[in-house]
Amino acid sequence: NPDPTIAEMELECLERINKDGKGPMGLGGRTTALDVKILKMDTHTAGLPVGVVIQCWADRHATARLEDN
Template sequence: PGLGIKGIKKFVVDFVVKAGAQPCPPIFVGVGIGGTIDLTAKLAKLALLRPFRSRNPDKDVAKLEDELLTLINQTGIGPMGLGGKTTALDVRVEFANCHTASLPVCINIQCWAHRKASAKIYGDGSAEYI
């Protein structure tokens, strides 16, 4: 908690570096900050569900997303971990309020083939894909 945004950036970049080629880069990175640890994990997943290259409406969080993307791409991990300039395709951050004595952060990484779909499921078992 005492390291603030600087500590969050270091934590996220170190996590990506440690993962290396395992998540099959280039990757999408979802980051959840604040709240409780269970909420933070949910926020990290929800961040990945936002549209590609969408930025958080909070300008400070959007700036953090851009800074993290730049820092991750400067690691040189590159596609498939073979080196290069594109380690991440996008970074998205969601946040919740928390007590200053705690600052939970969760990271969720998806490979380049990240897919998503939406559906409404009705009580009769039918589904409408959106």
């Protein structure tokens, strides 16, 4: 982020998220998040949007076929 205050907040959030040890899909590990983005825009307090994306839907679903050979 070009705003140094927000860039510092992004880095702090990323460090705190990765410090908890949850890892990918909550299975443990050192890296839970790859990046944090904070966007700033003027709005009424009733319209403060928050978006959190945890893993991609496609990565949480799998198909397997078991066959007896």
